[in-house]
Structures are given as structure tokens and as C-alpha cells.
Amino acid sequence: YFAHPDLNATNFGLYDQIKALEWVQANIEQFGGDPDNVTIFGESSGGASVASLLVSPLTEGLFDRAIIESMPLGLASSQNVTMEEAAPTGAALGVAMGFSEDDPDQLKKMKDVSFQEVLLTPGSDQFATILIDGDSMETDAITGFVEGENHKVPVIVGSNANEGGFQYNTGSPYPVLIAGISPAFSQYVPVNTSENYEGFVRQLFGSDAKKVLSFYPADTPIESGESMLTDSFFTVGAQIIAEAMANRGEDVRMYHFTQKPGGPAGDMLGAFHGSELPYVGISSDQYAVPVVNPLLVNQMSSYWTNFAKTGDPNAEGLPQWDSMPASASDWFVLGPEVGPAAIPKEKLNLFKPTIVADYLNGP
Template identity: 30%
Template sequence: MQSQNRTHPARFVLSSLAAVVLAVSLGGCLSGGGGSSSSNDEQPGPINRLQVSTQQGDYIGISDAGMRIFRGIRYGQAERFASPEFAPAHEPAIQLSDAFGSGCPQVASPFGAASVDEDCLFLNVYAPEEPGEYPVMVWLHGGAFIYGSGGATYDPARLVEQGVVVVTLNYRLGALGFLPHADLGNANFGLQDQQLALQWVQQNIDQFDGDANNVTLFGESAGGHSVMSQLASPGATGLFHKAIVQSGSYNGEQLPLPLGQLLFGNPTVAATDCATSTSDQLLACLRSQSVQDILAAQPGNILPVWGTAALPQSINAALASGDFNQVPVMMGSNRNEGSLFTLLALADDPTALDNPANYIQAVKGLLGENPALDAQQVAIDYLTRYADHPVPTLGAYNAIGTDWRFNCPNSNQWNLLQDQVPTWGYWFADEEAPPIEGLPSPFPLGATHTAELQYIFSSRGELIASGATDEQLQLADHMAAYWTNFAKYGDDPAIGPNATDGAAEAVEWPRLLAGGQVLRLDTPAPAAVAKSAFDATHNCAYWRSPPLL
């Protein structure tokens, strides 16, 4: 049996992996041909449910926590700054283990381990032990398009036990995945990686008892933005049938390739030894650079750009025109999205919010990507709005990051979607959510960016260890059921994320229509609330006509 180059799982932000118990689930069958048989007749051997045959070759997985687990399957390979291709065929069977494939190149962060391995296009499949034909959920991780992986952070046991197959995956990040430059051709290589993984799912997931005709693409933050980009991408047509977007509505206008090249591509190239390369020399030069040099040169944040074959138009333009992959969508964001980014900003400059003058400068930096905004007036308006907050500059800065960056763009995309495809909106609002492991904060983060992930991926034991209350444990159960019900029934607008008996023990989640309701995910129980309440809380009328210079 062959083995693959892989890294061992590490404890990341939200979850840790239990020790793996290797067990083989066997099922025998007897031949039933006509005529009599004798003890000398050959009988078929036992079926090894842990060995699967893909179009690239056989894999042997492991059994743990009630799942058949296949970690570290290489789905693709790619030359630097080139479109990916399927991995070559292999034989004999590859024995998999508890180790994940290498993460894509990135520097170390609370959201991912450092890596310089460009051989990183791996995926992981988690399937129920019982035979069946299960809905498939394909997870795209977050991390600002520069951090993260589909590895140990995301243990989907809570979802799999609901009767779905879950696939998590890596895609190229940072400049290696999204460097916007005309000389690189179809530059959204990370989006192309995601599409190749979805093609792999279409070709192979039946071997894992998954239904290739019932695939839900879901992701959070950069993963949610990726889901939205795949909705807008012609290359993803037919590769998924439902979409869940978690905190991914930001920057829906995206940048056209020429502007992205001006703001991100050219400065990155200028920071390498390729600064003086001509157009016909640039690709070869960039391929000659070390991974470390590329990582050192890349910007601190990056996004897919439109105007490429993978993304001909922006997300919002595609939604507004109706020219997108029209599948049912479940979408939402968190009550206090911005507080996590406030924490990170204060780590860089602990004095940033010490007084109104520093606060105004911090807001100007936050809003600087849109030079048309009158950032000083926004800062003043929000400081007035949060005058009664215990720390007004902190409350105002948190709210700007929440309302401007995430939640009002989310509201706008709800409006664009709801008349075209079945749409369900959520508002995660548990402001007492357990703290995020590895990110201590001197102020309450509330229902911050990423806070909902532990309710979907963390085990009951992990939630208890992090301080979850009985009501929060029940909310986690409800959320896992809503997410997997959507995967099962979301193509029926009368059911959506609800169970077939209405919603079982949870509140029924209404489909979002004009003037309608979204589901507030909070303790003591979820509740359907008017979308107008979401808009009012997040000052969305203000952001529809913000102060401009």
C-alpha cells in the first residue's frame, strides 16, 4: 500500500480530534445462484466498507466516532499560477490515517498552521457507517483567503450523525491562489481548485454513499464569500444544488481585474525579484521565486477579482442580473461580527481606541478601501449612536465593522436573492457564546465573527468544556439539524431547513420573502423575527446612503 506526504493534525481554533480507533466494519453476502451448493463452493469475501474505489484509485479509510473517515485524499495537482488538474491515477490502494494532507502555503496564525508545501490540494470525506444514499455537504473554510485549511479545525461528526456525507477541502490561498494580474491569465486559481474538488465529488462521492445529485456547498467568511463566488461562476454550474453562506456577504462588488492588479497584484510583484520582468517574463520569474518569498510579498488581505474566466462578473452584479447559478440559498451573519476584527486591530495598536482622535483615525483606516466614504463623518455619527456604550469608541468601532462590512451587505444580498431563488435568512445572536479557543479578549466579543462555527462543528463534550450552558447545547443541536435539514430538503421551498414534520422540536424557519422574517439563532430558543429588526439593529438605512466626500 502506498502512503502520501501529509501533516499530522494540530489543535486549531474551534475543535480538536479524538484519538483514532482503527476498526473495520465488515458485511458478508452469500451467492444465490441456481442449483445446490456444497461446502466446497467458493463464497465471496467480506466487503470492506473502509475501502473505496475512486477514478484516481483505491483508498482505505479509518473508522472513528461513528463515521467512516477518509483524510488526505489528493484530488488535484497544479503548477504554480496554473489551473489545477485531477491527481494522477495510483495503485495499489492508499492506506489513509488520522493525518490530513498538507495545508496550502501560509504563515502561522490562530486560523491555520504555517505551510510552504504547494502540493496541497487534498480533501477529506466523512461518511456515516451505515450504508445508504446520503446528501452531501461540501465545506469551504474561511481565513481571509490567506489562512486556514479543511483539516483539523472542522470535525463534522455533529453533522454526519444527522445523516449526511461531509467533504472538507484545501484550496490555494494568498497570492498563490488569488494574485490579480493580467499576465497570469485566469487568475482566480483558488476558485478553480474549489471547482475541481466539486467535480471530484460529482465523479466519486457515490463510492462513499453520497448522492452526487444532492450536493450543498457551504462555507464561512472567506469560505462563504467563495460560495457566493461559485454562485456567480459559470464554471460551477451543475456542481452543487444548494448553498449555505455564513458571514460571506462582504465585498460583494469585488474588484475588476485591472483595479485588483493595481492595488494588490503590482505591489506584490514589486516586492519580489520580478519587479522589472516584462509581461512575457513575469510568469516564469514568479515560478522561480521561493514560496517564502511569495508569502513575504503578498498583501495582508486578498479577494477574488472579477473579469476572469472563473468569475466574469462580480457577485452582486450576477445576483442583480439573475445570471447566476440559481439554487436555494440559506444565508446569514452574526450580531457582533466586527468585534473579532477590533480585537485583532487592538493587538496591532493597543491605543487605537483610547480617545476620540485615535478612534477617528482607526475608522479612517478601516474604511480606507472605499475612498468615496466620508470616514470622519461616519466615525462621528457612530460615536453619537454609541454614546451610552460603556466604552463608546469600542462600541462604535465594533458596530461599524459589523454593519458596514458584513450585515448590511448581507441584507442587500437577501434582497437580491429572495425573489429569484428560495431563500432563508438567519441572524446568529448568542452574545454569550463560549469564547473562541486561542483568542483571549479583554472585552466581550459577543456573537462575533466565527462564533457560530462551534455550534455546528464542535462536539457536545467540547462545547461543555468551553463553558456552554444547557440552552447553548440545545441551540447547537437545533443548528446542526437546520443545516443538515437544508441539505436534505432545501430544494423544497415548503420545507427548506425544517424537518419534514414542521421543525420537530425547534422553531419553524420561515422562507424569506419581501417584508418577511429571518431566524434569530439565540438562547433560550431560536425565534422568527422581522428582517426589518435586523436592518434597524445594523443601521442599514444609513449604509444605503452613507456620507460621501
Template identity: 30%
Template sequence: MLKSAVCVALAAASAALFAADGPTVKTDKGKVQGAVSTDGLIRIFKGIPYAAPPIGLLRWTPPQPAAKWHGTKEATGFGSRCMQLPVYDDMVFRDPGISEDCLTLNVWTPAKDKKAKLPVMVWIYGGGFAGGTTSEPRQDGENLAHKGVIVVSMNYRLGIFGFFVHPELTAESPHHASGNYGLMDQTAALRWVHQNIKNFGGDPNNVTLFGESAGSFSVSAQMASPLAQGLFVRAIGESGGAFSTTLPFGSREEREQSDQEAVGKSLGTTKLADLRAMTSAQIIKAAMPQADGSRVRFGPDVDGYFLPESVPAIYAAGKQAHLPLIAGWNADEGGIPQKTLTVAEFHETAQKDFGDQADKFVSAYGVTTDDEALAAAKDYAGARFIAYSTWKWLDAHVATGGQPVYRYHFELPSPGDKFHTAGTTFHSDDIEYVFGNLDSRQGMVVRPEDRKMSEIMQTYWTNFAKTGDPNGGELPKWPTYNPAGNWQVMHLAIPPEARPDTQRARYEFLQQAWQKAGQ
């Protein structure tokens, strides 16, 4: 008994000693104490509240200021991930679990004091606005911070908790808006960075916003929103933009009706007071698969406040943030549809999807052989899923953004892992390369070329964060993407190489055809 008590006392003393040795930084709400990386070069702060818990009457409201605290808050563990259902098998979490009390962020900084004025990279995770969190090992910021940047990541509300649209919410809003609470969470985190990052050694006037998939959609939307103007000066989008024909941001009016119908069917009431009185476990049932296998999607809308107009309309009018942009996508975004495909079968797809424009579609894709048909089908699948929306974002910003734009195509085939087939460059494949976290991927045997590609991408990304230009050192030259330069694309293979875009006709055809169809 005595021995046990001594062990407990020693453990407590050890914990106290470790805490006393942790780096401490003052924020606008109070002091936080973090930890130091194993090599002693990175100071790490996790789970810092950047907004009040969105619970009770704050459910489905814009993020409110976090409360101040007394003393020093421990910041050595990730905060809870926001409410979500299991969405993706390959997501691994290192947090306490799901909770509505989830609006926290993390900081990885190589700065030793607040005089460093290092560039800051703020990351937005993907997951279809339905899943994800900052605690995933693949997007841990420690390795990227070794490149001389501060990395920040935030949790933001997801699914019905982050994007529910309801006429009663619209009526109670001083802006006559509802929805987009998850996007406003992201903006609140950016505002926190602007107010606090100097004390972590960062430069609040040199912030790059970057994200993947839904995170990339979010970056394009943050550029469009008047609420985020001036909070970041550069942007990187990896696979996705808010210009999608398959994942559009619907109007608030449309969503008020569809969201009410969805919750009424699954929860038995549409009254806001009833919905706010329910537990989070009850509310999340609205996002569960229905008996027919369908699943309701709660995503961003054109709410009239965060987004006064649609994202394409804002860019067309040149009202988006005018800042340098890197964006691109992966070679196999749509997966590998099949192993063989004939020209005749490709024509059947064209006829089904484009009717009397089928021949123009086939011509735009340059299909004359079965091998070309298979390659074109793969590219078309990726375009429908996410590549077209990224291309349209790039094109729109080139037209009205007034700042350098850089486009990439990630092409290094994966060696395969627990969840993905070898030989593909699949959706989300780029994350571990950008963060330098290849060893976190389950079942992946990392090759020398993977290490090299990770080094290349980290250097391009952090060069851009530092100067607004990805070029520097011995890296292959990455030209800007514009008509004057023949639409140069950086092909991220081994070795990387910039070449003029040879596939522009495909995307111009899709733009014309889908706009004509009202998509």
C-alpha cells in the same frame, strides 16, 4: 536483532490487515481505500486527488484532470495543505505540511452502500484566500455526517499560487483570463463530487455548498459563476459575500498591473517563464510582509471567465444560480473595539467616515446614549469587516434569486478559549458548532448551552441540506427572509428566536453612502 525483525514483520502484517479491512470505493480515476470511525458508523476517505498537481507548467493554470492510478490508493490521511504562510494563530493542522501538490479532498459518509442517495454537503474553508486547509480539527466532517449527510471538503490553491494575475497568463489562456485558480479548484472538486459521490452513497443531484469567511465569499462566487452552474442545488454562507467594499474582487486589468508590480519588487522579475522556474519557497516570498509592514493580498478578480462580470452585477441581472440560500454572520465580527464610547466620540467617527452624511449615519444607527454608541460602534466594525457584504448578498438574492432565503445572526457568547476572549461571538466562532467539534477548540470549557447550540445549528443546517428548508422537528420556526415577511432574522441564541430585522436602515444607509463614494 531477531526480536526487532519479528516486531517489524508483525507491524507490517497488522497494517496490511487494517488496510484490507478498510472500506473500498471506486472513483473515476481508480479505487480508494479509507477507514471507519471509532463507532463504526462513518466511512472516512482522506486525501483523494481531484485534480492534477498544479506544478511546473501547470502552475497558474485552471485545474487539470487527475491521472488514473492502478490498484487501490490508500485514503486514510489528509493531503498536504496548499502553499501558505502562517496567517492565523488558531489554525491547527493534521497534514504532512505545505506543498503545491495539494489538490485533494475528503469524504465522510454514513452510507453503507451506493444505493443510499444521501444529501451531500461540500465545505469550503476560510482563511482570507491566504491560509487554511481541510485538516483542521474544527472542520472535521465525522460528527456532522452522523446527521445523515455526506460531508466533503477540498483543498484549493491560496494566495499568489491561487490568485496571481498576469498579462502573459491572460495571453496564454484560451479564455483571455487569468487569476481565480483557487476558485476554479473549488469548482473542479464540485465536479468530482457530481461524477463520483454516488459510489459513496451520495445523491449528486442533492449537493449543498457551504463555507465560512473566504469560504462564504467563495460560495457566493460559485453561485455567480457559469462554470459551477448545476453542480449544487443549495447554498449556505457563514460570514461573508463577494459584495465587500473592503475586500473587493478587482478587475483583471487592474490586477495585471498591481500583481506584476508586487512580484517584480519582491522577486526581481515579472517574466512568467522565470516565475514558473522558481521554487515554491521562492514564489511565496511575494506574499511575505514588506519592510514597511505592508503585505500584498492575492485574492479573486473579475477575470472574464470564471466571473464574466462582477459578482454584484451578475446577481443584479439575475444570472446567478437560482437556489435556496442560508446566510448570516456573528454578533462580534469586528471584535470589541473598546469598553466605553461616548455619543460625541461616535459622532467624530461618523464625521470622519461620512462627512456631510454623518447625521444620517448616526440616525440610522439610532445612537442617543453612550451605551448605544458602543453597541453601534461594534456593529459598524463588523459591517465594515464582513457583515455588510453578507447582508448585500442576501439582499441581492432576495431581489433576483427566485428561491427561499433564510438569514441568521449567531449570538451565543463564547466561554472563551486559548485565542479568544470570553463573552464575544467572534468571527469564525460558528465553525465548531456547525461541525459538532466543540471539543477540538483549545482551552474551551464546553458548557451545556454550547452543546445545545451545536445540536440546533447542525440540525438546521442538515435539514436544509436534505430538503431546502431548515425547519423540521421541534426546532423553533425559521421564517424566510423577504420584505413580505418583514425581513425575519433567526437569532441563534438560547433559545433561538426569529424576529423582524430592526437594523435594516443601517445597512441601507451604508449601501447608499458607499456606492456614492464609489466603494
């Protein structure tokens, strides 16, 4: 989010979402809705927004349930960057746009520049994903869940089996996701050779690289890279949230989506980032994913709809999906087979003292 020395607020996108939820509380009855039965859900960056809303002190009582799909870990954690620490980045963007940092009207002049021109300015993508402003966010989402500061509402959280396959070979968009951990990532792009892949892993994980390479070996760089990025930047974030909630006895369900789409995309990329969306009733002409399992469409859309209505995804004719107990060893697989299966904790736990520590403690 944008911050600047002349601003006394940040996280403007999050405030927009909060304002929308406040509007729902104030007005939805006039449209036949129930302000006491509100479910929020989002995918990818939307999932990170939902996670942030779940720990924001400004959203207590604004919703009753939440669904987090394919949340990138880096977008749900800020390395606890404050608004004051991020402000120089905003001023630097103004300089890159041609406005002196000493100009008292720098911010006003930046506002007059078109959105398209801003996006084309070098440095426009260098902002922290969420800022600790002491108002909308007192801590980042991951820390909030770990420390039990999340709102006590039922949650579904999960990710796809092959999130890291999407654009892995070119390294995009992963330089954005891991910039806070490995600024030197670009020297290893494309990560499609054993040498580049191993260098990337060593840069990313430091002293833990040997353990990571034992699970994700360098002799199969593309397959290992996809799997490692899936687990370290998507799966482990969902695992942290689900385990933290379950261990406190809160109502949470964790899914793992494994259904490959039809066509070449499924053969090449597997259950990639966003490929679950048609199965929960969301599709786009710009992001068409061939559906090959109509039964799963009915099952997942029913789970999501039932959960939104009542907080319980189950219904007659559906495989039973229970809340996770404390110290749970299973997640709920949604794919050609539907039901509980063992969480691969041994390899996922590799990332908790590495990436998670880096995100929570800062550089």
C-alpha cells in the same frame, strides 16, 4: 487573487473549488453519494467563496443548495477589478521579491520562491479578493445577487451579532477588509479613543459619517466600533443577498447568531466571528469556543443537516424557520432564544448607499 501580465488566467483558488465540484459530479456515486444532492457551505472567506460560486457561470448545475456564514462584504466584492487591471500588482510583487519587471523570466523565478518567503514579501497581501475575468466571474458576488445573476438554488445566509469585536481594538484584520475604501485607516489604529474612532468613521463614510455616528456614537468608541464594523462589513452583506433573493421570490433564509460563548471571550467579545462554528458541528483545537447551550447545538446542527439533505431545515421538534418573503422585516435569531425577530433595517440601510456603492462602483 494573483494576476500577472504573463498570465492569461486568474482566480485560481476559485477554479480549484470548481474543479472539486466537477469531481464530485463525476465520481461521488462511486462512494455512495448523490450528485443531484450537493450542498456547499463556508464561513468567513469560505462564505465569500460560496457567494462567488453562486454567481459563477461555470458552476451551473454543480450544486443544489448553499450556506453562507459570516461573509465579509469586502471579500464578496471586487470593485469590479479586471484581470488586466490587477496584473501590475503581480509584477510589482515580483520586483519586491528582487526580480526586475523587465526580466522575461520574472514569473518563472517567482514560482521558484517558497510560499513562506512570498508571504514575508511586502505587498504580498495587496491583491483584489476576486477578479472579473469574463470566465469564472463576469461580475462580483454582491452585484450578481443584486442583479439576479445568481443560480436559483435554496440559500441560508447570515452572520453573528458581534463579528466586529474580534481584534477590533488593534484594527486587525479590518485594514485588509476595508483597504479598498479607506487606505488611510492605519492612522486611526488603535480605534479605542473617541477621537480616533470619529476620525475613522469620517474617513470611511465621508458625508454619511454624521448619520453613522448617530447610531454608533463616538462617546463609546470600542462598543460603537465593534457594532458598526459588524453591521457594515458582515450583516449588511447577508442582508443584501437575502433581500435580493426574497424580493424575487427565491428560497432564502437569513439567520442572526446571538449566542455568546462561555468564559472571558464571551464576556469581552460576545458572539464574535467564528463563534457559531461549534454549533454547526465544526470545532478546532486551535480555535476552541466554549459551548454553553447544548440545546442550540442540537437545533443548529439539525437545521444545517436537514437543509443539506432536503433544502428544508425544519423537522418535528424544531422552531419553524420559514423562507423569507418579499419585503421581509424579520430574520431568524439563533441564540438563547430561537425564532423570528425584527431586522434593524433603519441602521443597516445606512450602509447600502455608502459601502455598497463604493464596492460596486469602484474608487
